[in-house]
Amino acid sequence: MSPATAPASAVRQGSLRELNLAVVLGRIAAAERAPSRADLAAETGLTRATVSAVVEDLISGRLVTEADPAPRAGAGRPARGLVLAGDGPAGLGLEINVDYLAVCVVDLAGQVRHHTVHRADLRPVAPADALARLVELTGRARADAAEQGLTLAGAALAVPGLVDDAGLVRLAPNLGWRDVPVPALLAAHPPLTEPVEGVPPLVVDNEANLAALGELHADPGGPTSFLHISGEVGIGAGIVLDGALFRGVRGWSGEIGHMPVRPEGRPCRCGGRGCLEQYAGQEAILAAAGLIGADLPADTAAARLAELAEAGTAEALRALQDAGTALGVAVAGVVNLLDLDTVVLGGGYAPLTPWLGPPVLTEISRRVLTAAWSPVTVRSATLGADAAAVGAAGSVVRRIIARPAGWLARTA
């Protein structure tokens, strides 16, 4: 009998097993303390026998493992807790940015198991060549993952631009990319990951979106609605509302770098004038700090600026103050519009938060109508410049956790 003509009850049984796998794995993933089989039965309402059978499937499929029991007072043998496996499937996270390539591997539990950053100015490099270099870098990541017993089950690529549903990069102004068909270009290379049902081999997404998602998952107890701003050569924002990314009507939300902060000011690469990027982008800050031409990669640039600011260099302090003020004007507009109470400074901004944060807060308190009653928190991202690549790899892992049956079908 073909699956298409299977009787309804069989279909329902298959779906029920898939549902139980996802429910139990989801609970284990979300638990603060490793739950026992009995805990899972109590929480899910499933019978203990069902939970045990599901857990056996998850363990033999390398999705879950037993943790050593925590020592506890009182009588009886402590039950063994269940945690996500560190030797099962993993996500491959990739990033192409203006001045670096990054590759990382994140396991089911969210641990970064491999991380490579390759510095290079990608602006003069053709898209196909940039992708070829990235593929080359993944070789080491794949070997490293295999050595650790991990299977790469899908990849996601972060780019600093506008991406459509098919993975076409419509525009990445700071890279000089326009209409780059990433999946077609990568098809010229061997596959990067193992095929897993329900997990696309490659998802292409905007780096600010992926960095915001990375931050959401790196801080599980944190706010579920926030504005995450990635400050690199370009400036992108990820808008997280109620624990989900707000993508906009066509998936192109978050272009905060092109919000006008001096409407008739400096011309921008985008064709507009006075865009935030021209006042608070990495190049603008470096130029104002007298570091123009130093040609430092993003996180080195941020580290160098932080050093100079720490040392009290007047030029660097003034450059950061001015950039923070411009950023604050844009952020005040966003907070007036969206009524968010948390702003996370990520990417190259993260290490500069001690200097950028105060002028941002000053502009918020000057300009946000509700600031008097509901203070806005401005803080540094938990993840650093690698947030987008880590967020990309994490997005693969979360697909597997949401639908473990696809992975288990592969290993069965």
Next chain:
Amino acid sequence: MSPATAPASAVRQGSLRELNLAVVLGRIAAAERAPSRADLAAETGLTRATVSAVVEDLISGRLVTEADPAPRAGAGRPARGLVLAGDGPAGLGLEINVDYLAVCVVDLAGQVRHHTVHRADLRPVAPADALARLVELTGRARADAAEQGLTLAGAALAVPGLVDDAGLVRLAPNLGWRDVPVPALLAAHPPLTEPVEGVPPLVVDNEANLAALGELHADPGGPTSFLHISGEVGIGAGIVLDGALFRGVRGWSGEIGHMPVRPEGRPCRCGGRGCLEQYAGQEAILAAAGLIGADLPADTAAARLAELAEAGTAEALRALQDAGTALGVAVAGVVNLLDLDTVVLGGGYAPLTPWLGPPVLTEISRRVLTAAWSPVTVRSATLGADAAAVGAAGSVVRRIIARPAGWLARTA
């Protein structure tokens, strides 16, 4: 037996009836062409007997009425169609704005059955006195509704400010209100509407939010995600995403009037500088057009400006061009951030759309990164200056349609 100890099946039966009432009424409300009982059975999956019983309840409760059948070709007696009743419950919509009070009555079918606008500068009036005047105005609305066989089943009040969940107006800068407890002040007056289970007697909300909701429901086939901008003395925005109002973390989203468009420009009543309101608010446009001191109420002001622009008066045209440019700078920022493709100009802006629209579009095409692939539509609101009051009344009506059992319990 008290309801609290009723057996589960009885509770379920009660809920099932409520659910069926809501499902059938919802279908009738959403239908483009008056459906017959048979149409409803086919659409909902309920039996024809159940649909007939439910429809009888809805008809005897004055929620639904039978329409004359449309003439049709072919054999057989045409079935009678069902439409929302025009003589049942209605919503009372109220608005206090800077220079007018408005009262309207909207029936179940969304028709405006009464409308009064009272011009007055409310800025020097104490909040309790402004509310007392509004209550006085409702007298005529209530008499008018009663004469038409309508029962006012709840009220909603639109104010140009920040409102918390309890109906406290935290701040309405252009009215000069701060921490005004509207429900407590109204409690000094007789109730405005009949008590109906599940319908709050008075909801207080931001006028830009209610105007956006009014627009959403006035144009059922229109876009479900858009930015609605109400241009009055103040400028407020309602952000509609996927058919729902986006309210923000604390319900205070949409303060587009305080987005900085000239960051070190004119000081604003809010304490900030260079807010959009100072360049595109009604007073700014009137001043630039040489009409300052004319002290015209909002829609008269808009009509006067439209007249002058129509006549080609250079000052008025320049004033509208400049206001549209400032508005376009703010809107470009919003579109870059949220990736919306429809902008609706409402309130006092609606009649000025022929002159404000082009400069807004110019700024969008200059400044929005994605404008090249996905054009943004800028259009005039369907409703005029009365959008907020109509939206307020409509919000009451939609509560009744969503849960008709509360209204039927009253009439039973």
